[in-house]
Amino acid sequence: MQKYIYISNDIRNKIVKGVYHANDQIPFEKTLCLEYGVSKMTVKKALDILVAEGLIIKRRGAGTFVKDLSIDEIERIAVKNQFRGTTALNPDKKVRSEVLLFSVVHAPEIVAKKINLEPESFVYDIYRIRYIDEKPSVMEQMYMPIDLIPGLKKKTLENSIYEYIESELKLTIQSAHRKVSVRKATDEEATYLNLEPGDPVAVAEQVAYLDTGAAFEFSTSVHRYDEFSVELILTRD
The missing domain is CATH 1.10.10.10 (Winged helix-like DNA-binding domain superfamily/Winged helix DNA-binding domain)
Known part of the structure; x- marks a missing residue:
């Protein structure tokens, strides 16, 4: 960075x-x-x-x-800050990624539907583990359209994809729609995240958008239960 x-x-x-x-x-x-x-x-x-x-x-x-x-402005900044990515949210810590899978594939049906792609569109298929101060924190499965986010390389995935998007591609990440659930870790997740069998994990499904309104990411991230928190702001019209 x-x-x-x-x-x-x-x-x-x-x-x-x-x-x-x-x-x-x-x-x-x-x-x-x-x-x-x-x-x-x-x-x-x-x-x-x-x-x-x-x-x-x-x-x-x-x-x-x-x-x-104002309070509204602070709330807006706090919410937007959640979508800057793990690296930006932990500037005082060492953040790195271990890439388990990186390939280009035809968008699976659910991915094409989530980020509004034409049939047969190509996407990056990314699977990685993110470490914070050498402790495994989250497993990420990500899909991104190759025509919208060109030039991704494994070296980029080992660091911050969001920084690459904003600093190198000069695109602006605006927002994300996120759904969070909780379940027990699978055997694979427990192994990679250094958990005990049956430990809980938080699962965040996300569609992220640029300031143009284009969806550039569909991801599912599995977080250690002791490393995850989410800030929610509820308003009444």
Whole structure:
């Protein structure tokens, strides 16, 4: 992960989690350079991302501050932050992937239906395990249209696919529809996730969308019961 992306993810997470509150001053760029061990240009690029997202503002001669965000805005950011992926949500930890399967196939019927593909369309078929600080956390089965997400390679899958989509392809991930259920782990899942036979797992089925409205992912992820949480925001019209 590029350093400026890492820094923007870290500061964004601190805002969402309330480490930095509305109107709090972000440390000066010189301090951030020392904290993250990077150049002033790298820090500037990271802060510019957060300025563009509307999370912080720069006041000439005073410094950089968290915007006075409304409750609705904080909720929107918290929800959107869930769809940045495992790497972005854990900037202070080592995240890596072990790729079990990577191939190009005709979209299975359920996949074509979920992400609105024409019959016989080709998709990536991706199966991988994600580790956080060398502890297996989640098994992911993912399908993505090759014409919408071109150029995926195994090396990309070993890191962050979402970072590749936004940084390399210059696409914007907007939202996802997710259904979560709980069941017992299969023998294979228990082995890969280092669980006891019969331990519970959380299963998240997801369709993810770009800001164009195009669905780019249908996935099923199986999470360790002690490594998974989901934030829900309920509103009443």
